[in-house]
């Protein structure tokens with residue numbers, strides 16, 4: 001889908017990489033006896049798109065919730081925009097959070113609110129905003145995510161899966177965040193809608209100079225978007241590197257994830273200069289299973 005915004009950013013350079021905006025050090029998180037993270041380190045710099053991958057239950061969403069201060073680490077430090085979240089009060093943590101946007105993994109929209117009211121909700125939570133200003137803000141965001149204004153009055157039940165993700169994205173960027181968290185933005189979408197959402201994330205990244213933390217099981221989205229991939233396994237981040245480097249790390253989970261048939265197929269989409277840096281096993285034809 002060609003949106004005016006996509007056209008406008010086509011020749012823009014990618015945002016340059018700046019200072020760290022997320023610094024997680026020696027993080028341990030446990031729920032009772034379940035140790036989710038242990039000695040985990042993770043960093044994201046301004047302008048990056050860092051994708052967090054890992055098996056189901058490996059702690060991707062839990063890590064994001066701790067970075068947002070929605071969940072307390074058992075030990076270790078989490079710095080967001082340079083502030084140690086474990087050392088500031090809830091009011092300041094909320095202030096830090098207001099510089100971020102979030103598309104949650106489940107229940108992206110309030111089913112009882114219209115598209116307009118869903119997108120407006122984070123603005124209304126901040127306090128009273130004149131209705132005509134609110135209308136302008138919401139309509140601009142709808143346009144940015146490629147949805148015609150006529151959808152503003154619709155209820156979520158009347159929208160397709162792809163449209164729901166777009167509205168969720170519009171809501172996530174409504175307060176013009178510097179840092180955007182997207183938990184499974186393409187889950188449940190057909191391949192075409194999925195590609196459109198990936199395009200849209202890439203467009204917003206350029207247009208708004210956003211920093212993005214993406215959690216996904218979608219290998220195509222990971223390859224298309226990531227400046228770096230952070231692989232969570234064994235309760236920590238095993239590697240955080242450009243996908244072609246991460247794929248070469250000698251580890252059973254990484255071999256299976258990146259060098260299995262689905263992984264190799266997705267890696268074919270890398271541009272030639274980056275493909276040349278892949279380990280040889282990643283270049284086996286994607287139709288052939290590798291026996292080890």
Ligand SMILES: Nc1ncnc2c1ncn2[C@@H]1O[C@H](COP(=O)(O)OP(=O)(O)OP(=O)(O)O)[C@@H](O)[C@H]1O
Pocket residue numbers: 031034036054055056057058059060061062063105
């Ligand atoms: N509030 C909670 N109370 C107790 N255990 C929790 C809580 N939240 C998460 N967990 C546990 O933490 C672990 C990690 O869960 P999390 O949702 O972060 O995984 P995930 O990597 O996001 O998985 P998925 O890919 O399925 O979304 C799981 O074992 C889960 O049961």
Ligand SMILES: [Mg+2]
Pocket residue numbers: 060061062105183
């Ligand atoms: Mg999750």
